Amino acid sequence: MNFTEKTKDSKDIFSGRIIKVRVDTVELPDGRESTREIVEHSGAVAVLAVDDKKNLIMVRQYRKPLERVLLEIPAGTLERDEEPLLCAQRELEEETGFLAEKWDYLLSYYSAPGFCDEQLHLYIAQGLKTGVARPDGDEFLETVAVPIEEAYDMIFQGHIIDGKSIIGIQYVYNLMVER
Amino acid sequence: MNFTEKTKDSKDIFSGRIIKVRVDTVELPDGRESTREIVEHSGAVAVLAVDDKKNLIMVRQYRKPLERVLLEIPAGTLERDEEPLLCAQRELEEETGFLAEKWDYLLSYYSAPGFCDEQLHLYIAQGLKTGVARPDGDEFLETVAVPIEEAYDMIFQGHIIDGKSIIGIQYVYNLMVER
Numbered sequence: 001m002n003f004t005e006k007t008k009d010s011k012d013i014f015s016g017r018i019i020k021v022r023v024d025t026v027e028l029p030d031g032r033e034s035t036r037e038i039v040e041h042s043g044a045v046a047v048l049a050v051d052d053k054k055n056l057i058m059v060r061q062y063r064k065p066l067e068r069v070l071l072e073i074p075a076g077t078l079e080r081d082e083e084p085l086l087c088a089q090r091e092l093e094e095e096t097g098f099l100a101e102k103w104d105y106l107l108s109y110y111s112a113p114g115f116c117d118e119q120l121h122l123y124i125a126q127g128l129k130t131g132v133a134r135p136d137g138d139e140f141l142e143t144v145a146v147p148i149e150e151a152y153d154m155i156f157q158g159h160i161i162d163g164k165s166i167i168g169i170q171y172v173y174n175l176m177v178e179r
Numbered sequence: 180m181n182f183t184e185k186t187k188d189s190k191d192i193f194s195g196r197i198i199k200v201r202v203d204t205v206e207l208p209d210g211r212e213s214t215r216e217i218v219e220h221s222g223a224v225a226v227l228a229v230d231d232k233k234n235l236i237m238v239r240q241y242r243k244p245l246e247r248v249l250l251e252i253p254a255g256t257l258e259r260d261e262e263p264l265l266c267a268q269r270e271l272e273e274e275t276g277f278l279a280e281k282w283d284y285l286l287s288y289y290s291a292p293g294f295c296d297e298q299l300h301l302y303i304a305q306g307l308k309t310g311v312a313r314p315d316g317d318e319f320l321e322t323v324a325v326p327i328e329e330a331y332d333m334i335f336q337g338h339i340i341d342g343k344s345i346i347g348i349q350y351v352y353n354l355m356v357e358r
Contacts, residue, residue, distance in 0.1 A: 003241035003248055003319045013193045014200055016216040018294055021193055021200050024243060034317040036243040037195040039218055041294070062182035064203060064215040065296040066289060069182055077293075107335060110245060111291040111342045114256075115197050115220070117244040118291060120342075138213040140182045156286060163290045163299075163342050170349040 003029055005036070018077065041118035045088040046075035046164040048106070048172050049098055049125040055145035056172065057096050057128070058165070062140065071144070071154075072162040073169075075120075084121040093131040096143045101127030106171060111163055122168050149177050182208055184215070197256065220297035224267040225254035225343040227285070227351050228277055228304040234324035235351065236275050236307070237344070241319065250323070250333075251341040252348075254299075263300040272310040275322045280306030285350060290342055301347050328356050 005026035014021040020040040028034055049057040056073070063070050076091035078084060085103060093099055106122040135141050146154070152173040154160040160169065184205035193200040199219040207213055228236040235252070242249050255270035257263060264282060272278055285301040314320050325333070331352040333339040339348065 003239070003321075005241055005243050016202065017214070018216050019200075019218065021198075021218075023195065026243060028317055029319045032316075035196070037197050038244045039198065039200075039295070040244075041291075044293075060182070062184055063289075063292040064184050064205060065217045065219075065294060066292055070289075070292055072292070075293075107337065107340075107345075109340045109342050109345055110242075110249075112220075112295065112297055113242040113245055113249055113251070113341055114223075114254075115244060116218070116291065116295070137211075138207055140208045142182075158286070161286075161288045162292055163288050163346065166286075166288055166346050167342065167349070170346070170353070174349070174353065 005029070008033065037115055039116040039118070041116060042080055043078040043084075043119045043121070044075055045078065045084050045091060045121045045123065046073050046168065047088050047092045047123050047125050048073055048168045049092055049096065049100060049128060050148065050172060050176065051128050051145060054148050054176055056148050056151050056169065057098060058144050058146050058151070059095055060142040060144060070162050071160055071165070073165045075164060085123065088121070088123045088125075092125055094134050094136070095139070095141055097131055097133030098128045099131040100125035101129070106168070109167065120164050122164065124172065148172055152177070184208070187212065216294055218295040218297075220295060221259055222257040222298045222300070223254055224257065224263050224270060224300045224302065225252050225347065226267050226271045226302050226304050227252055227347045228271055228275065228279060228307060229327065229351060229355065230307050230324060233327050233355055235327050235330050235348065236277060237323050237325050237330070238274055239321040239323065249341050250339055250344070252344045254343060264302065267300070267302045267304075271304055273313050273315070274318070274320055276310055276312030277307045278310040279304035280308070285347070288346065299343050301343065303351065327351055331356070
């Protein structure tokens with residue numbers, strides 16, 4: 001079955017620093033028309049940085065859309081055409097002050113494919129050593145080291161509520177914690 | 180440390196069927212100003228429906244933002260003030276034709292907290308029986324039953340690339356698959 005929705009018209013709504021918004025008029029598979037509201041995003045990276053004691057390096061950060069501080073894995077927005085691994089390495093050092101000797105690609109996924117094209121690329125960083133933290137001018141962060149098992153439990157206690165962090169923590173828990 | 184970003188001004192950009200967009204001018208913790216582009220969404224539910232043979236009920240659906248068909252767990256947008264569990268039960272039957280005898284709440288999370296307030300509520304549905312599929316008028320879906328172990332492998336092969344599905348599949352794999 002062919003589910004393709006052909007674009008009949010596309011209207012640009014907004015062009016900001018982080019997102020663009022457009023509304024597409026589409027032809028549905030049955031020939032009728034509908035509209036799709038679409039948020040465009042250049043993509044992002046996130047890093048599971050694990051130290052020698054199986055602590056996960058995380059950051060506390062105020063998230064304006066939720067009006068609260070969230071505990072998340074380090075992450076950042078891709079510049080146009082930026083190589084995701086280089087972006088991940090840059091963001092980890094900028095946000096937490098850590099460099100890593102060993103980098104592994106984990107997976108890429110879409111955060112909200114129903115209305116947004118944001119793709120996230122997840123990496124695992126090990127062999128941590130100290131670099132120089134220098135957050136962006138509008139970023140205020142606090143770095144914390146959380147044992148992987150504790151981070152895993154915090155998901156189901158409702159203390160870690162950020163999608164990329166939940167995906168990554170479940171993965172490193174299965175990989176690194178003996179049961 | 181207080182990370183709160185006080186709202187100095189807020190400008191409505193767009194109000195659609197699924198999302199609203201606004202730009203807030205904020206005062207940063209150091210007193211300087213910045214802007215935050217924010218997508219408002221009424222929230223959504225997603226369902227891990229597992230049958231007696233440990234198959235996960237999934238749907239193939241065209242996602243306009245990505246211009247491709249994705250394999251995802253059944254999900255749907257909350258109506259304003261709708262009770263998430265009732266929405267999950269409705270969406271499972273509408274999208275897949277399945278009813279379930281046993282419903283368990285798993286967790287809630289934010290899909291993209293950097294720029295969007297969408298919160299997703301995940302449920303596990305078991306004891307499946309046949310109801311009546313009746314997708315929304317602009318939804319074209321194909322239901323497939325995927326063994327949980329196979330779904331788990333598909334995450335790391337890049338065949339399942341939807342955030343809510345990756346979160347939920349990792350959870351039911353740890354819960355239900357013997358290793």
